[in-house]
Amino acid sequence: MSPTPVNVTVTGAAGQIGYALLFRIASGQLLGPDTPVRLRLLEIPQGVKAAEGTAMELDDCAFPLLAGIDIFDNPTEGFEGTNIGLLVGARPRTKGMERGDLLEANGGIFGPQGAAINAGAADDVRILVVGNPANTNALIASSHAPDVPADRFTAMTRLDHNRALSQVATKAGVSVAEVRRLTIWGNHSATQYPDLFHAEIAGAPATALTDDTSWLTDDFIPTVATRGAAIIEARGASSAASAANAAVDHVHDWVHGTPEGDWTSAGLVSDGSYGVPEGLVSSFPVVSRDGRWEIVQGLEIGDFSRERIDASVRELVEERDAVRSLGLV
Ligand SMILES: NC(=O)C1=CN([C@@H]2O[C@H](COP(=O)(O)OP(=O)(O)OC[C@H]3O[C@@H](n4cnc5c(N)ncnc54)[C@H](O)[C@@H]3O)[C@@H](O)[C@H]2O)C=CC1
Numbered sequence: 182m183s184p185t186p187v188n189v190t191v192t193g194a195a196g197q198i199g200y201a202l203l204f205r206i207a208s209g210q211l212l213g214p215d216t217p218v219r220l221r222l223l224e225i226p227q228g229v230k231a232a233e234g235t236a237m238e239l240d241d242c243a244f245p246l247l248a249g250i251d252i253f254d255n256p257t258e259g260f261e262g263t264n265i266g267l268l269v270g271a272r273p274r275t276k277g278m279e280r281g282d283l284l285e286a287n288g289g290i291f292g293p294q295g296a297a298i299n300a301g302a303a304d305d306v307r308i309l310v311v312g313n314p315a316n317t318n319a320l321i322a323s324s325h326a327p328d329v330p331a332d333r334f335t336a337m338t339r340l341d342h343n344r345a346l347s348q349v350a351t352k353a354g355v356s357v358a359e360v361r362r363l364t365i366w367g368n369h370s371a372t373q374y375p376d377l378f379h380a381e382i383a384g385a386p387a388t389a390l391t392d393d394t395s396w397l398t399d400d401f402i403p404t405v406a407t408r409g410a411a412i413i414e415a416r417g418a419s420s421a422a423s424a425a426n427a428a429v430d431h432v433h434d435w436v437h438g439t440p441e442g443d444w445t446s447a448g449l450v451s452d453g454s455y456g457v458p459e460g461l462v463s464s465f466p467v468v469s470r471d472g473r474w475e476i477v478q479g480l481e482i483g484d485f486s487r488e489r490i491d492a493s494v495r496e497l498v499e500e501r502d503a504v505r506s507l508g509l510v
Pocket residue numbers: 192193194195196197198199223224225227228269270271272273274290310311312313314315337338340341369419420421424
């Protein structure tokens with residue numbers, strides 16, 4: 182076991198994703214069975230008591246890898262020495278609300294958190310933004326952390342990726358393990374584009390699915406892109422355990438690498454790849470090598486995909502312009 186625990190800060194620790202996430206981190210599923218973790222739970226003052234209750238339950242699990250738990254209600258302390266920050270705390274979308282409505286409410290949260298990360302986090306800090314609108318919240322946090330390399334700020338589209346894997350596996354009648362190389366492009370919103378044109382099923386191109394344009398257009402793409410709203414409709418609350426699971430997948434792959442021959446999806450600060458304007462936080466096909474995300478290069482993008490990637494990127498530009506005009510970036 183490595184002697185020095187990794188400091189993992191989780192914001193919104195008392196929320197529903199937090200409740201599904203913390204036990205998995207403490208059990209070793211985030212960083213592996215040899216890495217002790219010290220949890221730093223960040224909440225707003227009204228959430229501290231519930232976070233204390235969750236901390237009591239974490240104690241009661243007697244996790245061998247859990248080296249300690251601290252609870253904070255201000256970001257400066259919450260991000261002191263942070264190696265991994267999971268920025269979950271935000272106002273969740275409720276029935277009938279679109280993510281754009283959340284920009285202003287959540288923008289005020291992610292600026293101060295970015296500044297606190299800049300001031301006190303560890304040099305190797307890695308940030309995953311889960312709280313919506315995740316891409317633009319990551320942009321806000323990153324823009325308040327000028328001393329932290331922009332590639333350390335990421336936004337979660339892994340849940341969309343996993344949703345797409347599951348839909349494809351069901352359609353093709355195979356296990357999810359046989360579906361590879363699909364991509365979520367753009368924003369974590371209803372404009373996202375789940376792309377099957379490079380996907381493989383059991384090692385062969387997914388042509389049977391991409392040739393089925395009506396399934397692609399009327400079923401697969403909208404099902405994946407609006408799955409969050411469908412869960413809210415069914416459960417009366419937004420996805421929680423599946424979101425926590427995706428956060429674990431994202432950080433695990435970031436730290437340990439993605440499997441050879443496959444890729445996943447993550448929101449990264451664009452370097453201009455695939456015509457996505459530099460600086461926007463957009464979802465791309467990505468691999469993780471030596472602890473860094475890299476955008477998979479050289480994929481051919483046909484007209485069908487181009488149009489849909491561009492539409493989602495346009496929404497990201499609008500969100501960026503909106504937070505700019507609010508003085509949040
Ligand atoms: N990227 C993705 O795929 C997904 C993102 N989400 C988003 O994740 C976020 C959290 O969802 P839930 O846990 O269900 O919400 P929740 O309402 O159950 O919990 C949010 C928690 O954040 C706390 N919080 C609010 N402001 C905070 C601040 N400034 N600092 C620290 N904590 C703060 C609240 O007190 C609350 O305990 C929402 O924005 C939701 O839309 C949800 C599912 C998937």
